[in-house]
Amino acid sequence: MRAILLPLILTLFGLGAGVGAGWFLKPAEEPKTEMADAAKADMEKKPADASSKAASKDPEKMDPESSGVSEFVKLNNQFVVPVVSDSMVSSLVVMSLSIEVETGLRETVFQREPKLRDALLQVMFDHANIGGFDGAFTEAGNLDVLRSGLTDMARQVLPKGVFGVLIVDLARQDL
Numbered sequence: 001m002r003a004i005l006l007p008l009i010l011t012l013f014g015l016g017a018g019v020g021a022g023w024f025l026k027p028a029e030e031p032k033t034e035m036a037d038a039a040k041a042d043m044e045k046k047p048a049d050a051s052s053k054a055a056s057k058d059p060e061k062m063d064p065e066s067s068g069v070s071e072f073v074k075l076n077n078q079f080v081v082p083v084v085s086d087s088m089v090s091s092l093v094v095m096s097l098s099i100e101v102e103t104g105l106r107e108t109v110f111q112r113e114p115k116l117r118d119a120l121l122q123v124m125f126d127h128a129n130i131g132g133f134d135g136a137f138t139e140a141g142n143l144d145v146l147r148s149g150l151t152d153m154a155r156q157v158l159p160k161g162v163f164g165v166l167i168v169d170l171a172r173q174d175l
Helices: 002-025 034-045 050-057 106-111 113-129 140-157
Strands: 070-074 079-085 088-102 162-174
Touching: 070 106, 070 162, 079 113, 088 106, 088 113, 106 113, 113 140, 140 162
Parallel strands: none
Antiparallel strands: 070 088, 079 088, 088 162
């Protein structure tokens, strides 16, 4: 009798613990108020003024994160950049990139990806050749120079709607 009762008690205890954990850890519901709904309706009714229309056309003057007009496109494969010193490969740098573009340009990025990858690799090779991946290569100044070069090149390949290039992963393997 004891052999049958113990598994049953443990099962009920586990079930109760799971239900309790789910109840305590569920996400909080956002309070829905009439005032918030009215404010949202007012914002939708107001026409955008000329300055905000001009800002929406120029990616550099617009804050895409706050306006919600951007999406991130992760490029499919990593980039591998050799670092050469004394005519020999001394290390390899592996990077993963995402591109922040206007909403709806995801397909355009994937259609132009071969040309985009080629152009971005050239920027990375140039960065490696000037010593950008030597020493403390993850310093903010070094990464800002690289990110800026990548963004400029992405804007040349995709002239419309590129907000920036994000360095998602970066690793250097010394050989």
